[in-house]
Amino acid sequence: MSFPHPLPELQPSPVTLSDLAGVRASGVAAGIKVSGAPDVALLVADAPVACAGIFTQNKFAAAPVLVSREHLHQSGGMIRAVVVSSGNANACTGDAGLRDAREMAARVARGVGCAEHEVLVCSTGVIGHPLPMQKVRAGIDGALAALSSEPRAGRDFLRAIMTTDAFAKESGERARALIAGVCKGAGMIQPDMATMLAFVATDARATPSELAAAMPALARRSFNAVHVDTHPSTNDTFLLLATGRAQATVAEIAPDLERVCRRLAWLIARDGEGATKVTTISVTGARTDEAARVVAAGIAASALVRTALFGNDPNWGRFVSQVGNSPAVMSVEGLRCTLQGVVVFEHGSPTAFDRAATSLAMRAEDVSLDIALAEGSGSAALMTSDLGYRYVEVNAEYTT
């Protein structure tokens, strides 16, 4: 059995990671993936750059996460390199896994000529298997040799971090500063093979602590606004780097950074296996922003809602009864539910909306589901992908 996975039309980003002055990148095939696809990616800055990270909250945090957290701390957030292996997550691999992650950093440090703690490590892929270190070592050496500041080098990096991704995910801007972002991961299939890795770099100026302070809000409105945020994988990592070569500060380009990160997050949601669209669930009028987020998460996580979205079914009953179930809602008096701009429920009952026209309107890349409560001024918006046949196929039939 095989189900289609209609993909979005994508525009290449006008900026890649290697477009940033003083930054080189590479991506090579080391044989970690049986497919022979690129699987070792390397990013190197000529001089230390400010960096902050947000890592998985999973209590099974993988070895590379533990090492990267430690190195960020030891380096005071001024780093030289990021090395990524894909195809094997080096998770649930015990002490040997920790040694392997440290060895990856050490090997890059030797090649770059920096301290080990100036190198961060990420891995993604199957969990519970030891890293094939012979291949990883050769891959790191190859990636060091291939480092380049040409635009294609940033794309080589991107290709080498992908696993089950159906398409490459990049976004960038050339405005007051350069911003280049790449990520990998597929919405809704976490936590298995679907580690989210995101790397966003800018030439704007910031200290490591300024970056760290900016990241939680940025993540909340982008990567953590994809419904999967409650199911972090063992390896999830979001790194933000600032080379400081531009005039603008990171604070000044905050809206641009958020736009780039939101686009990357949208691409992750769009790549839920078999997804045909991204639905943005906006909740307004909740008691608090956090309450709004809980309500939106309840809707976004519902298999009933997500199958209705797949079927282009304006099934107001599934949406509003999820609101009625939310512990974050005190009263459903005044609830209004709007789907693709069409009010489908208000004053305690469904409206006489045109089902066929609304269903047609749901056949879009971007669908909006707006839940208006009347309890306060809290709001939140989450992105979710729909759930179709291919989701089941990918997750049930291919043992990972």
Added chain:
Amino acid sequence: MSFPHPLPELQPSPVTLSDLAGVRASGVAAGIKVSGAPDVALLVADAPVACAGIFTQNKFAAAPVLVSREHLHQSGGMIRAVVVSSGNANACTGDAGLRDAREMAARVARGVGCAEHEVLVCSTGVIGHPLPMQKVRAGIDGALAALSSEPRAGRDFLRAIMTTDAFAKESGERARALIAGVCKGAGMIQPDMATMLAFVATDARATPSELAAAMPALARRSFNAVHVDTHPSTNDTFLLLATGRAQATVAEIAPDLERVCRRLAWLIARDGEGATKVTTISVTGARTDEAARVVAAGIAASALVRTALFGNDPNWGRFVSQVGNSPAVMSVEGLRCTLQGVVVFEHGSPTAFDRAATSLAMRAEDVSLDIALAEGSGSAALMTSDLGYRYVEVNAEYTT
């Protein structure tokens, strides 16, 4: 497209509701369902019987739920009749819906010769549509006329409460007391058409307040142990009735009652659309019972876990990383994960278990997934159904 829905082999219950002395039942077709299937069910006791109920916590509680709660309170839990309509839930129907639910009770009360508040009302089916009262009135009159104490009358009642159920759900015992239970509902597709209605009656003795006191624990280990308990529909109702004609007390037959209710709940989980099995997720060694329940619910609700179960995939990574994500878990040190009796993960790593043999063992009606933590003595067990192609088909392709 059409996917198979393999059904379990079922044994008919040795006891039906109408086997209880002094209890008559009926089920008739009133045309509420377009299929012409039976859709009005009636249960009448010759004299008031003790009754307690657990109702949906959804803030969109349907009109019949509001009326039944009120009548239980007004009658002090001594009731004469329960009337059920199926095919239309009378939910999100405003004041007119409340009037309709009251009229149903009043019509039964006139026919039986009792007070309105001695009649409870349940409805299940599509939401947001007014009850077709002309059909409902004729159906109630027909059901009153058809009341019978023959065993088949209990089965008529059961057939008339079903909606999307793929099979009839009944369980009962003849031991120290008679216990007869029926329910309708299909695991995992709540809250839409999948209202759970359960009616369990015994001839054991209990006061209404004794029944009410016994119900929470009973529900927690049965109907609320099906994963869907966090998604109550607008109409969910569980009624427990005791005629008091036997010697035994309800307290004395508590284990038997629990067995009957657990069997009914298992049947609901087994009837998740496209489900091929029921997986019981047991968590032990949690800090508290509630913590254990939260951990189990996180696993049971995971689409990743449920597709792996459908695919007979002993995917330990999906199971243990869900444990690692649970807010109810402090430490994953000492975590052991056992699937169908096979230890697949311990001491922080997967074991060298036989994947093929374990996958084969997962092809069963009953699958066990045991999560042992080392944080305390809390435990809980939940039942979940697997998620396959037919789930998507039913929920995406047929607008309800």
